[in-house]
Amino acid sequence: MAKITSVSPLAPASFPDLPVIEGVRFASIAAGVRYQGRTDVMLAHLAPGSTVAGVFTRSATRSAPVLDCQSKIGRDGDEGAAIIVNSGNSNAFTGARGVESVRAVTGAVADTLALPVHRVFSSSTGVIGEPMKHERVVAVLDDLKSALSADGIADAARAIMTTDTFPKGSATEIEIDGKTVRIAGIAKGSGMIEPDMGTMLVYIFTDAAVPQPVLQSLVSALNRTTFNCITVDSDTSTSDTLLVGATGASGVQITEHSIGFMEGLRRVMLDLAQQVVRDGEGATKLVEISVTGAASDADAHRHAKSIANSPLVKTAIAGEDPNWGRVVMAVGKSGARADRDTLSIWFGDIKVAENGWVSPAYDEDLAAAYMKGQELIIHVDLGLGGGTARVWTCDLTHGYIDINADYRS
Amino acid sequence: MAKITSVSPLAPASFPDLPVIEGVRFASIAAGVRYQGRTDVMLAHLAPGSTVAGVFTRSATRSAPVLDCQSKIGRDGDEGAAIIVNSGNSNAFTGARGVESVRAVTGAVADTLALPVHRVFSSSTGVIGEPMKHERVVAVLDDLKSALSADGIADAARAIMTTDTFPKGSATEIEIDGKTVRIAGIAKGSGMIEPDMGTMLVYIFTDAAVPQPVLQSLVSALNRTTFNCITVDSDTSTSDTLLVGATGASGVQITEHSIGFMEGLRRVMLDLAQQVVRDGEGATKLVEISVTGAASDADAHRHAKSIANSPLVKTAIAGEDPNWGRVVMAVGKSGARADRDTLSIWFGDIKVAENGWVSPAYDEDLAAAYMKGQELIIHVDLGLGGGTARVWTCDLTHGYIDINADYRS
Incomplete structure (x- = not known):
């Protein structure tokens, strides 16, 4: 097993006081x-x-x-x-x-x-x-x-x-x-x-x-x-x-x-x-992917997982890059229903894309500052229906490679 | 764009002489x-x-x-x-x-x-x-x-x-x-x-x-x-x-x-x-995933893609680790039909697993030596039917993270 030398930066401050469960x-x-x-x-x-x-x-x-x-x-x-x-x-x-x-x-x-x-x-x-x-x-x-x-x-x-x-x-x-x-x-x-x-x-x-x-x-x-x-x-x-x-x-x-x-x-x-x-291997950021407006809950889940699993989205997060183009890519490839022109994307409260393009009010510096946070929310609204889903993931970093390219040695 | 300073180690020796196509x-x-x-x-x-x-x-x-x-x-x-x-x-x-x-x-x-x-x-x-x-x-x-x-x-x-x-x-x-x-x-x-x-x-x-x-x-x-x-x-x-x-x-x-x-x-x-x-971003090995014996060609393709896309399989390859347990994992999660006990796995010509367990003749040193090669074949036989597929992928390395955590900067 590769040596894990340090605790995840996303770890809680301490192990909680767990109550006795009688029995x-x-x-x-x-x-x-x-x-x-x-x-x-x-x-x-x-x-x-x-x-x-x-x-x-x-x-x-x-x-x-x-x-x-x-x-x-x-x-x-x-x-x-x-x-x-x-x-x-x-x-x-x-x-x-x-x-x-x-x-x-x-x-x-x-x-x-x-x-x-x-x-x-x-x-x-x-x-x-x-x-x-x-x-x-x-x-x-x-x-x-x-x-x-x-x-x-x-x-x-x-x-x-x-x-x-x-x-x-x-x-x-x-x-x-x-x-x-x-x-x-x-x-x-x-x-x-x-x-x-x-x-x-x-x-x-x-x-x-x-x-x-x-x-x-x-x-x-x-x-x-x-x-x-x-x-x-x-x-x-x-x-x-x-x-x-x-x-x-x-x-x-x-x-x-x-x-x-x-x-x-x-x-x-x-x-x-x-x-x-x-405690995701190598994780430095906790990311919530929130999908709304999908054609169904199942579609929303599929979009959310596609974003959460995309190596390109996860490496962009590791690099603190508000690269919403990769979010568009992940929505597009998910296989669930999507319409480029009704899609909206937010990083936190910052609206980055709408009407099939970058939002007129979008400020890249603001988004880049947001990405420096340790806990992030990426919100995608499909503009198609009432389907929703929330999924949690982490970024993909050198730490993941370090741990897994050497697991058994 | 991140600076790409060196040519992929898997690149052909030179660009081929392409003939003139009249017209x-x-x-x-x-x-x-x-x-x-x-x-x-x-x-x-x-x-x-x-x-x-x-x-x-x-x-x-x-x-x-x-x-x-x-x-x-x-x-x-x-x-x-x-x-x-x-x-x-x-x-x-x-x-x-x-x-x-x-x-x-x-x-x-x-x-x-x-x-x-x-x-x-x-x-x-x-x-x-x-x-x-x-x-x-x-x-x-x-x-x-x-x-x-x-x-x-x-x-x-x-x-x-x-x-x-x-x-x-x-x-x-x-x-x-x-x-x-x-x-x-x-x-x-x-x-x-x-x-x-x-x-x-x-x-x-x-x-x-x-x-x-x-x-x-x-x-x-x-x-x-x-x-x-x-x-x-x-x-x-x-x-x-x-x-x-x-x-x-x-x-x-x-x-x-x-x-x-x-x-x-x-x-x-x-x-x-x-x-x-x-030329896969960060690639150091070209890997052929060959699947035979699946219930159908579509099932074979699904298994092959599941192995080829698994971050754990790809990091093990980067680490030159004949970690066939991760291949088993990827077959199991693919969603296509599989039976643990009819599954066989080869790295190149080395049979590593059969009958739901490590092959009796398996020699880990031999497999580890094989993994040092630049072009690898992982062969999985499901033992279920006549479905086959071949898929090509590369390993997942620090180079991929370097390139993609910094693409736009």
């Missing part, structure tokens, strides 16, 4: 799966009665842990649940051996915590295509069990990092019927990020009581406007996993009409998604 | 449209009786010259034809003013050469969204007319360059019915290259006699396996234009069944397409 305990340990001198395995234990929902990469070459999780999600049980995660090796494209590794690890966790194996979810992140030393994970399970603690979530966020330059956490509290519901989550990811669902690895926990089908439908719906709307480099991992566990310890019952809970969950998911972009 | 004359001049101290306008004149076919970008934000060409292609006439091209300004996204510029330039060329205006085709390449100083082109037309010469094609190839580091030319001769038919072409392009048709600007000429509908159908068909199969950065220009002119001066009549002519035209088109990739 969930965490432990982390250095098992030496691949890395030395750092923690690389985390275990989360959810109390009996907890429900778990998840969304996963749509890649046709999904990793063995993802396939295993997908086969287990939605199978109910009151026994509690566990999530075991290692960094350093993704156990993806490892053939029959990969399946054995997942069975070995989840089976051993089930034994250690006295859970049925279908309630043990696993994730692996790191290099693709190398056999995983799963015996190193199995060997530390007793130690992990002894170390389980209600306030171990911040350490867990660190144990799952790979090329990340900072651990990612987010939390919120909602008052429902006079009681407090807490939601806290962690995420990792900074490259190979254009999730067709949640990006890389995300684990969110709440003490609300949420029936599994309700939790699943909330998570799937909210995923579409959060993790599905970020892109670092247009590459989709074989291992993307988002798991959400609800312990019910707060005693607050959630239905699909609980707007407050939904809003809280959306906040945490969006915050974690944006933190992943903030 | 076509060329002239180039320094008009100062944007650049100083170099030629930036080229004029080609085709003798009466010539036919012209073309394919163009499918971008929804096509430039004014492209829209004008499209309206003229297929309108027959015996008067001859002309092609006028400027570099430095693409006249794209320039609103009504852009249309005026095209009318002014093509109208003036028609007057100068005594042609109907619908037989004058124009292209512009360079910055998007800035008004074009078309009067500077009009002002040099008389000089261009005086300078027209049968052997001016090499100078024309230089006049149309923008970020190109070398001029691109290709030619072939075919014997048909005891007579010699010549084909010669020039191209420019090195960034914003994922043609949805021909890339950037390409002009090919032949002394064969080809009815316009035959020429058009040949060019459209051959385009699918040549210019449509290259990608530098997945970005599609607003100005991509390929024009092919046939003067008939050789006296050889071509029909849609003239296999020899078709093969010759294909060779020239593929050579020019690959030269564009060889």
